[in-house]
Amino acid sequence: MIKEAIIPQSKSPCAQPGGGGPLTYEFDRSDFWRSIPAWRDIDPETFGDFRWQQRNSITSIQGIQKTLKELATPSLIADIEAGLLKTPMNLRLTPYIFSRIQWGNMENDPVRRQFLPLGSQFVPDHPHVMDDSLAEDSNKATPYLTHRYPDKALFLPITLCPVYCSFCTRSRVVGGSTAVKSKSTYGAKSTEWDATFDYIRNHPELEDIVISGGDALLLRPNQIRHIGTTLLEIPTVRRIRFATKGVAIMPMKFTSDKEWVEALDEVCQIGQKRMKEVALHTHFNTDREITEWTSRAMKSLSATGVRVRNQSVLISGVNDGFDCLHYTGKKLSSQLIQPYYVYLHDMVPGCEHLRTTVQKAEHLSRRLQGSIAGFNTPRVVCDAPGGGGKREISSYTLYDYEIGVSAWTSPTAKPGEIFYYYDPIHRLPQDGQALWANKAEISRRLANFKSEAEAKAEATRH
Template sequence: MFAASIKSKTQSLRLQSSRLMPLSQQYRAQSNLSNNKSYWSHIPSWKGVSNDEFVSYRWQLRNTVSDKLKLYKFLDEVLPERLGSTENEQLKRIRTRTNFIEDAIAAIKLAPMAIRLTPHVLSLIDWNNPLDDPIRRQFLPLRSSIIPDHKYLELDSLHEEQDSPVPGLVHRYPGRALFLATSICPVYCRFCTRSYAVGGNTDTVSKKPQKPSRKRWEVVFEHIANDKSLQDIVVSGGDSYFLQPDHVREIGERLLDIPHIKRVRFASKGLAVAPGRILDDSDPWTDNLIAVSNKGREMGKQVCLHTHINHANEITWITRLAANKLFKHGVIVRNQSVLLKGVNNTFTALSDLIKSLSDINIQPYYVYQCDMVQGIEDLRTPLHEIIDLDKQIRGTLSGFMMPSFVIDLPGGGGKRLVSTYEKYEHGIATYKAPGLPGAKGEMTYTYHDPKPVKTAVLEEFQQRQLEALERGETLEQFFAQSAAHLPRSPLPNPSSNQNPLRPQTTSTDIVPEFWAPTPKPAYAYSQGM
């Protein structure tokens, strides 16, 4: 009897003690990191890095590749002398380590996004066969794969600035708004929608970032508090992973304390590119997110994390442990993927991704058609592919596992199901957005498919780009000069028999929409958020 009483009291004290421990330490006590494979050990410099060290967010930041010199050193270390083959005609001439490094460094000069790659991401790439690797394609451009931008591309293709009542807040939809709290991310994706603002300046784009600022935040909080129509706020940027832990709590609690706010979403790619932070007991970011989630639940309000995983190869044992920790503590996690050529635009790749997410209790929420972003025509897919994938996958999964296949309409039309177009022919789709207020709800929004370019013309284009950069020109200046000097097809005469939706080619053998983009509006470069 006495022994049983002592045992009961001991168990009670242990339980009380565990409740006093930080949540991350509680989880670490139940998870043995050392039992898992070190998937980064094939990187020579990280061969001896322990599981605990690799999980450390500080270690990830310290070893992030964030400039051309670091990239050169890393590639020189990991690439074999001769690379695996590829079926991509544009990349077949890249056969050796030297070829790859030269092509990658040249591409960085042309890209709208700065380079920033975490050790977690770099460890997932097959460096023996990097040309077709789905992770490499998302984060590391190659000059040989860059093709001319579409004529109708705009750097701020979604016109977010036009929907910003105050700096750092995008209010497009009734009842919902996007709070851009920072402009920094743990990694920089090639296909970033906000390449007009996110990250540092590049050789091709000058940016005006929205740095974390309490003064700016106060203006946003005041606007949200005064607009009682708002119920749902997305905290993004940039990436909420780059908010200080106390800022996560401060922003979350400030929003929850506004009576008419019912839902708060933190948007972060962190779970995909540095998942160890969720498990890192020296970093309170996750504890603060869980605390905000718990407070919301007590108030009858929803707090969730929206992440961004595009391929099943991005999910490691660290990702699984991190997702399970969030699930255990009641944090709702949803995933938003982007359909990307050579990454996930097949039935097998996309199905595997959706199933893998569901298996770790991350809800597959959206699959986006890739936006018309500068410098990524090699990643965009025609609209019919995402529509076909929706048809093929639907019915093979449980309904609650099935994501919505959507397009974020150029020009600020917002999200629409890809299959709800008004008209789609000759690679041009038109949509309506009746749910938007005012004139936007009456407008017609147009999306243009990417179009093929002949190899010889492409090589000439790439060479002229590099020469322009060597002269100190920006890509905007280069495109403007191309528009002035290259032949273009005449505009279709409304009275003629030509179909105005069918593009007319010229003797250049390249679709004129690529060679001569419409000059970008000045705000896309001078007032980016």
């Protein structure tokens, strides 16, 4: 039985007034990091040096204690310690993003929530979560390349990042082992990339190559140059995108690492001469991550001609309110960053407290449409678990919001297959939660749902 949804109106913690009059875009120009006890004497020049940011990144509980000093209460430290025993992601925050956290309201802070897991906030995993929820490994064409869509491929030359996000979809490989997850993280080894380039050369249908990871920010300038020029020299490759969270978490990289920006600039110039697009896809989730440092980074990047787009993840208690998504989208647009996607949170382990429902995402998508110029309105999508690829949030074949299961088809990437997304159980209506507590009942209901979805998918195939 499919019921109509009643959507509660929610305000997200990063909310700015979104309706009616003109918006003002405020960019924090203050020395905000000086509110962190260990950085009271750090001047803007030092703070604005990417090497200082890398050297002073927080990677351990001891690092948090040393940096926060009196702000690190014993209960906070115990809660983070408990969180680290449950998460598949390691701890790494740049000083920039660490000092965007409002430590006085740390528990509900949308920036803290993305990077620092609290044991007290964890919720047991949904029975259907998967380590590799997007089936990237089973679609591997070479050890570094996933080829799923006909004309696009995903190149993963590195699995290290300058920060580690609690919600990472590649938590199975990114960022080293944790108490609950052992993984084979790898750094960039350019001597091993030839088979990947050869594969792309031998598949002329591949027009778009995404260079992700991990984070392209940690590729050395000569590696950016090597990847960029090799790909652009392949006649059939039309567009390349470097994926980096850098603009959101270490914007000073783009003003203080001249060599890296020059390498990107060279790649952009080659692209321009060949009428090929070079883009940088970044990852802001809230407007709190956008400051005066972002504006400076964007001025530097704009000079290279690179096109910058943003991909957000919809995260409960972070950006799952219209005001937040709307204001963040508008503020990014004001900095020449095009809001591109808002992803429904993938079904990966250790993230249940951060996920939300298809119903909520659909509601937000409807509200966003028409509230920003079309080309700056992000597409809200579900990356269909099991490798169906990105699907518009309202394009499911069937959705039972009570038990939180939706069925999706993917006629281009995987014709004939059906993919299922499961909403987090603790966000379902009471009746739905009760059904999940009864194994026999939920199996019956899921079996009925699946046969109905198959029949519907079959009917629309012809």
